[in-house]
Amino acid sequence: MRDTPTDWLIVAVLIAAWLGLTWLCLRKRPRVAVGGASHLIVYASQTGHAQEMAEATHAAVLRAAPDARLVCANRLDLADLAGADRIFFVVSTSGEGDAPDDAGDLDRDLAEGDVDLTGVQVAILALGDRRYTHFCAFGERLKTWCVAMAAEVTAYVAVDDLAPDDLAQWDAVLVQEGVGAMASDGLASAPREWRIASRVCVAGAVGEDASTGASEGLFRLALRPEEGRLPEWGVGDLFELHTPDGHQRDYSIANRCAGEELVLFVRRVIDKGVPGRGSGLLTSLPVGTGRVRARIRAHAGFRPPLGTGPLLAIGAGSGWAGLRPHLLEAMAAGRPCWLIFGERGEVDAAGLLGEMRAWHQEGRFHRLDLALSRQDGVRVPDILAAKSADLCDFLTPDGAVVLCGRLAMGEAALAVLRASMSEAWLENARHSGRLRSDLY
Numbered sequence: 001m002r003d004t005p006t007d008w009l010i011v012a013v014l015i016a017a018w019l020g021l022t023w024l025c026l027r028k029r030p031r032v033a034v035g036g037a038s039h040l041i042v043y044a045s046q047t048g049h050a051q052e053m054a055e056a057t058h059a060a061v062l063r064a065a066p067d068a069r070l071v072c073a074n075r076l077d078l079a080d081l082a083g084a085d086r087i088f089f090v091v092s093t094s095g096e097g098d099a100p101d102d103a104g105d106l107d108r109d110l111a112e113g114d115v116d117l118t119g120v121q122v123a124i125l126a127l128g129d130r131r132y133t134h135f136c137a138f139g140e141r142l143k144t145w146c147v148a149m150a151a152e153v154t155a156y157v158a159v160d161d162l163a164p165d166d167l168a169q170w171d172a173v174l175v176q177e178g179v180g181a182m183a184s185d186g187l188a189s190a191p192r193e194w195r196i197a198s199r200v201c202v203a204g205a206v207g208e209d210a211s212t213g214a215s216e217g218l219f220r221l222a223l224r225p226e227e228g229r230l231p232e233w234g235v236g237d238l239f240e241l242h243t244p245d246g247h248q249r250d251y252s253i254a255n256r257c258a259g260e261e262l263v264l265f266v267r268r269v270i271d272k273g274v275p276g277r278g279s280g281l282l283t284s285l286p287v288g289t290g291r292v293r294a295r296i297r298a299h300a301g302f303r304p305p306l307g308t309g310p311l312l313a314i315g316a317g318s319g320w321a322g323l324r325p326h327l328l329e330a331m332a333a334g335r336p337c338w339l340i341f342g343e344r345g346e347v348d349a350a351g352l353l354g355e356m357r358a359w360h361q362e363g364r365f366h367r368l369d370l371a372l373s374r375q376d377g378v379r380v381p382d383i384l385a386a387k388s389a390d391l392c393d394f395l396t397p398d399g400a401v402v403l404c405g406r407l408a409m410g411e412a413a414l415a416v417l418r419a420s421m422s423e424a425w426l427e428n429a430r431h432s433g434r435l436r437s438d439l440y
């Protein structure tokens, strides 16, 4: 039997109708919000600032809308957004214009997702830093997408380096929206006074590189609270320094919470002859009498890797501050540890390398590999590549990785690990909490 032109026309019409219906179904997702909440506060945060501000925003919004829900971006479905009346996004930008790790799914949705947000009011607080090339790029992408999805974007506030004036604008937005300013009780702890109890230069000669605008040595500091006992913190948490001119700087706390002191490793930064706002203070105030204001801030994304398997710690320079408490925790738990660490040279960093060497000689580390770039021309990724087979033996199947240091070093290290262990292993380790990184 031959097909007639009429048969073909009917088939074409049916296919077109089916495609149209599918498109409509996908676009008009059911308006079911998270737990039925009319107000959503959605956060995406790499080092905790956006999360904390979202918590303070949530506390403020709750006054006006008792069903308001606080949600991490990755726990969100597009249908949740469509089901809300008002959405407050509080998001930072990480990497080079990237979404924070806890917003990878939302970022994919921004590229591919389609949902009807007609009638949904959106306000966005975007955290970023103008020293990076792509200022608030993730917040910008989010705004563009919301507009494309037909949401009404009522406010967009971009914050440069947590500048108080920019944050005041967000408070003004909240007041305008009828919910009142951010609730300070959303902050985990208030800043307090700390005294610099000791300070020693452990790497890089003081004065070196000042002319080139580069750094001027790495210092180990011990701080004590001016009053009261040492506050509690967890492995991975941050010391948030509040400078007298209203800025904040984060430093990894380098010891576990015990004893009377909090330990930091601070690189003295000199930019065009001017010492860094935070590092300048910490490395120049007099020992014994010098005081700074700071508080401890939880860093949920850099908690000890889950599991009980072996731990590979990778880092360089001031990244030692981030790795150190993880190693102390893992050694105490009896996990085999392997440290791969980069510095410039033996003489340059004797104070820093001494502690690692001592731990290794005492048998507390399974293995220690140093990449001394200026002395031997070897960098951290070179070691990872050269020891690829050993890495597979050490990490397969349930090993964990903790990575801390400059972004370029971290990304190069991850690329080599990906090649050695496979993309699937790395993704699985990240999703199951066995890979933690803090790159800056």
Ligand SMILES: Cc1cc2nc3c(=O)[nH]c(=O)nc-3n(C[C@H](O)[C@H](O)[C@H](O)COP(=O)(O)O)c2cc1C
Pocket (backbone or CB within 6 Å): 044, 045, 046, 047, 048, 049, 050, 051, 091, 092, 093, 094, 095, 096, 097, 098, 100, 127, 128, 129, 130, 132, 133, 134, 135, 136, 137, 161, 162, 407, 439, 440
């Ligand atoms: C490794 C790193 C990369 C960053 N990349 C950017 C960027 O590309 N664009 C930007 O505007 N800010 C960037 N920032 C600045 C952060 O967005 C800013 O510090 C923000 O307050 C961090 O908020 P969070 O703690 O919620 O992640 C970066 C910060 C770090 C540490």
